[in-house]
Amino acid sequence: xxxxxxxxxxxxxxxxxxxxxxxxxxxxxxxxxxxxxxxxxxxxxxxxxxxxxxxxxxxxxxxxxxxxxxxxxxxxxxxxxxxxxxxxxxxxxxxxxxxxxxxxxxxxxxx
Amino acid sequence: xxxxxxxxxxxxxxxxxxxxxxxxxxxxxxxxxxxxxxxxxxxxxxxxxxxxxxxxxxxxxxxxxxxxxxxxxxxxxxxxxxxxxxxxxxxxxxxxxxxxxxxxxxxxxxx
Numbered sequence: 001x002x003x004x005x006x007x008x009x010x011x012x013x014x015x016x017x018x019x020x021x022x023x024x025x026x027x028x029x030x031x032x033x034x035x036x037x038x039x040x041x042x043x044x045x046x047x048x049x050x051x052x053x054x055x056x057x058x059x060x061x062x063x064x065x066x067x068x069x070x071x072x073x074x075x076x077x078x079x080x081x082x083x084x085x086x087x088x089x090x091x092x093x094x095x096x097x098x099x100x101x102x103x104x105x106x107x108x109x110x111x
Numbered sequence: 112x113x114x115x116x117x118x119x120x121x122x123x124x125x126x127x128x129x130x131x132x133x134x135x136x137x138x139x140x141x142x143x144x145x146x147x148x149x150x151x152x153x154x155x156x157x158x159x160x161x162x163x164x165x166x167x168x169x170x171x172x173x174x175x176x177x178x179x180x181x182x183x184x185x186x187x188x189x190x191x192x193x194x195x196x197x198x199x200x201x202x203x204x205x206x207x208x209x210x211x212x213x214x215x216x217x218x219x220x221x222x
Contacts, residue, residue, distance in 0.1 A: 004153075033209065035212075042212065042213070042214040042215065043154075043199065043212040043215075045209055045210075045211070045212075048209050055209075056209060091153055091154070093153075093154075098142070098144075098159065099144065099156045099159060100144075100146075100154070100156065100201075100210060101156070102153035102154045102155070103153055104152060104153050105152075105153055
């Protein structure tokens with residue numbers, strides 16, 4: 001298994017632009033998590049899904065952030081419009097309950 | 112607020128020495144996990160300890176859990192330069208499916 005796959009690995013965008021981050025979880029995993037990591041705030045849970053259904057999105061910072069999971073093998077995290085303070089590394093993780101398997105992350109820079 | 116809080120924030124040791132990191136948490140848990148993150152990479156699961164376990168070993172890793180004190184420790188014996196990384200504890204806050212990560216301990220193992 002290739003593990004959790006995230007794309008792109010790096011994204012540089014201008015303030016105000018829309019950004020879409022993508023994640024392919026490990027096949028058979030029924031939980032998917034989106035995290036954001038910054039030096040100041042550490043690793044923060046943004047939202048998680050169970051069987052493609054959003055369970056807890058209380059960590060989503062504001063309405064500019066949205067996440068979808070149209071099927072068991074794909075999820076997106078969208079930021080629209082993006083702001084410089086959104087610059088961070090965004091991680092996707094999947095699990096069958098318990099141990100998380102993390103992707104390599106997307107480093108987002110908003111200038 | 113953070114569920115898991117690692118201590119110390121940073122630790123620097125010589126190769127061959129043992130490294131001990133501590134984690135404190137606030138709520139009841141089913142299990143506690145430790146993860147490692149190498150610079151620029153995703154988190155990698157190291158070990159899981161359940162709430163009814165007191166100690167667990169995996170290779171050079173030893174984890175203890177004291178639920179009465181709501182604390183855990185991770186011991187890495189005979190450290191190597193390759194152990195240089197950040198180490199995070201994660202707990203299933205209030206028996207939830209999502210895990211709350213602490214701010215991490217940055218371990219530097221000097222050759």
